[in-house]
Amino acid sequence: MIYFDNAATTAVCEEAVAAVNKGLQNFGNPSSLHRLGLDAELIVSGARETIADALGADPSEVYFTSGATESSNTAVFGAYKAHSKRKNKVIISSVEHPATANAALALEEAGCEVVRIAPREDGRFYAGDFIDAADENTFLVSVMMVNNETGYVLPVSEIFSGIKKKDRTILTHCDCVQGFMKLPVKVKKLGADMISLSGHKIHAPKGVGALYLKKGVHLPSLVYGGGQESGFRSGTESVPLIAGFGAAVEKLSPTVNERYKKVSALRDCLVSKCREKGYTVNSTEDASPYVVSIAIKGLRSEVLLHYLEKKQIYVSSGSACSKGKKSSVLAQFGCAAVSDFTLRISFCSDNTAEEIDTLINEIANAENELAKVR
Amino acid sequence: MKEIILCKYGEIALKGLNKSSFESMMVKSIKYRLKSLGDFEIYRSQSTLYVEPLDEDIDVDEVSDRLSKVFGIVKLCRCCVLEKEMSVILEKGCDYLAEQLDSARTFKVEAKRSDKRFELKSPQICAEMGGAVLDRFPHLKVDVHDPDVTVVVEIREQNAYVHAGQTDGAGGLPVGSSGKAMLLLSGGIDSPVAGYMIARRGARVSAIHFEAPPYTSDRARMKVEKLAKIISAYCGEIDFYCVPFTKIQELLRDNCPEEFFTIIMRRLMMEIAQRICEREGIQALITGESLGQVASQTMYAMVCTDAVCRMPVFRPCVGLDKSEIVEIARKIDTFDTSILPYEDCCTVFTPKHPRTKPKLAEVEKAQQSFDFEPYIRQAVEETSVQYIKTY
Incomplete structure (x- = not known):
């Protein structure tokens, strides 16, 4: 084949398979107070540290999700919920993955102005086009790192630093699904407030992803419940899948x-x-x-x-x-x-x-x- | 409270001496469909089939849903079975319809008294029942023209029945009463509708599909199998034939003039389908063609395809507009599957400018330029068959 x-x-790598199995055997609930719960919690926190390290971030900035689609939706709708009282404009590239593009479309239907920046005639994106489009009404700029159909690399850090120079309060989100573990992705260099990651594109299992959320950026939660993931994304953690995700990153990161x-x-x-x-x-x-x-x-x-x-x-x-x-x-x-x-x-x-x-x-x-x- | 479903049939009632053979076919298809839901007693009387669940746990919603897809049943009526005693009818009848009457604003009562020995006459039954309903549900008003709920009291031979009106059944004639036919099933919107329509007139339907990998995918074939499964809820078990058609399509492309591709392809499909029909004792073909919808469905084109046919070709959609076909497809729930976007067997080989008014002589001449016979035989031999059923 x-x-x-x-x-x-x-394909799920051997290391991830082993970690998933370990996570299945350690069946405790990370929220339980007893030893079984603690063991499960340690698996989750270990994976969180590995992924944070790979991104050059703090573990407290990494939240596990069911996948990159949930991460991107959380970023877009969370930004909207946080800012919709004062601002109503979103800027995205015209080649975003549907996880972002359709979330933005839903905001448009809810009354937001969505600006979609297209490549110029030469087929290339220019940071200036995004920066010029931003104004005092803009609350979110979301740009993918690597396009999933052509591999085109968008000038994300240039765009985000220009945006932040113009208005620090505009949130920046980057869909790094096709970039993470393939190209160097460091949060500082990228200048992103939020980053969406997927497990199954990097030899981990399907059903797990993460959202990086920069310290100091406060997004309202979209999932209410038992307060897991620091209250940001409730629901008992999928310990086995998270373990697999961590193991894959540990293997690929170096x-x-x-x-x-x-x-x-x-x-x-x-x-x-x-x-x-x-x-x-x-x-x-x-x-x-x-x-x-x-x-x-x-x-x-x-x-x-x-x-x-x-x-x-x-x-x-x-x-x-x-x-x-x-x-x-x-x-x-x-x-x-x-x-x-x-x-x-x-x-x-x-x-x-x-x-x-x-x-x-x-x-x-x-x-x-x-x-x-x- | 004991519930029962009355299935009323329309034109079968007029079938004279053949009536009982139609009835037994219908009973057979009802039994077949309900088999997995539990035990039932099914009996007939006065042009009505009584389907009586023998077990308390039986999901009567599912039973009536399945019965609504049985051809031959014109009206369905889910009712409670009561003793033929007016005081019982009034009390239990109100209990049975309480939920519907609670949320309604207006009602009326109808009575049918086929047991003429019953002590009250229909108008009196109506009056008493109406009074009981108003006592129990004082918010209701009587509206004899357009009521929210019609309370029906039927006094029959054995029992009394109370219900809130009839719902439509699938109509038509029981499957198997009109012979066997082979549906050319493509995966589009029209052919499943055509199969449904002919099955509704009593035909036992088989289906034939032409696949051309790699021009068509496994998903495309699975989509067609799914369509067959959806219509089998109405038609009963379907023999599904799948014909490997790649070789013939490629030969066609290499050896025949482009403008006749589709028309010759259809003639070859008809030929293959017919040979399988002849082998299996199937008497007719069914297609989803609608007059003038595309180049291969003009009257001229149909003349050319029918010239190879030795059996009748039923085209029940021939006089329907697309929107009418879509309406039926939605009703029988095939539409959403039909519009899934997989490559269908014809698109790659579709000529840019097909002839809309082909002449039979020209088409025959074009087809004769190559000897398809060995490949037709091979395709028939390599055709696979599977049995598709919903229940």
Whole structure:
């Protein structure tokens, strides 16, 4: 099996599996006063410290959630709840993941003004466009770090520092799902008040994520109950999944740069082979090497995807979240003409150059065998 | 309080000497559907089937939901069974309908007295029942034209029944009473509706689907299986045939003029479906075509596809607008599944400019340029079958 769909989800690493098992065996409730409860609490706090370390944050700033979608929703609706009495404007990029984009859409329906900053004609985002759009009415700027369909890296720290210079009270949120553990992510450098993270994109299990919330930023809770997670996100902690998340970060954190280099070499290999074959590469050269968007003119994405699946090669058309729904993100990046023919190849450091050769060969076979769109 | 469901049938009642065979088919399909819910006694009298749960725990809501999908039943009526004694009818009848009467503002009473020996006549029953309801629920007002609740008292042979009116049944004729037909099921909105409509007229429906991996995905096939499952709540068990169609589509693309792709493809599909029908003793085909909806559904195109058919092709949607088809699809709950966005078998091979007025001679000539026969045989041989059912 060749798995090139790591932006959709990743294989759970052995360390995470072991940690999940330990978390299942230690079945105590972290809120219980007895020893079993304490053991469970220690598992959770250990994972929290690991993730905080990786971000360059304090453990008290990391809150566990059910995943990045909940984290982003908490950030957007929490910011709204905290500021809606005085301000009503939100600024986001036009290529956000639906977790942010649709949360913003819901605010728009509730009466907020949502400004969506698009790339300029050259397909690039400019920090100035975000900063110029911010005014005294703005309460939130939310920008993703790495786009999930093309790998494009947005100038987040430049945007956020400009915003903060203009008005310190504007909250900044960054969806780092496709950046965390792949590119260096440090809260200070990013200048974000809030960061959304996901477990299953970094070899941890599905169903766990985190929200970084900068000390001093007060968001009202959206989930009321027993007061877990410092009262911010009630509900008994999912100890096993949190343990798995922590273990994956512990494993990956020391090797971010090393893996980046390795995956960059894979990306360069794929891109040069695509160029040789005359395939279109939608991703820019400075994009994250973990996501490469390519297009094979005439071969419909879904058809090619299923062809490759029969050969045990797994890729994605656009992003996996929308199961066949057409992507508007490619159009935003000026790739509308090829969006029907686009494949997303997304790597992890376990992929190899040989796998890329196999992929390219099978695409060439598909070109010979499959009916093309005229 | 003992509850019972009365199932009233419409046109079966007019079937003369064949009536009892229709009735027994209906009883059979009712038994089949209720099997998993517990034990029932089912008996018939005066053009009505009585479905009586024999166990206190039986979920009567689920029973009436399932019965509402049985073809042949025109009206359903959930009622309490009472002794034929007026004082009991008045008291227990009010108890039984208390929840509905509490939240209503107006009501009226109707009485049906098929047991003419009963001491009170219908108007007297109405008057007494009306009085009892007003005593018990003083907030209510009588409205004989547009009441919120109609309290119905039926005095029948064995018992008295009280209920708050009838609901619509699925109508039509019992499944199996009109022969067997094969539905060409694509995954779109129209074909499940077509299958439902013909099953409603008493046909036992099988379904055939053409899949073309990798042009179509496993999810697309699972979607079609799900559609078959949804309509099987009405049609009963469905034999679901899945035909591997990739090779034929590719040969078609390589050997026939583009403008005739779809029309020849449909002729080949009809041919394959017919051969399976002939093998399985199925007498007709069903398609979801609606006149003029797309290029392959013009009258000219239908002439060309029907030219290969040796059995009747039923097209119950032929005279319906899309909006009317959608309305039925929503009613039978196939719509939300039909609109899931998976690649369907036709789209990749759809010609840019299909002929809307193909001539049969031209189409036949184009098709003869390649010998499809061995591939048709192969497709028929490799067709898989599974049994799909809801209950």
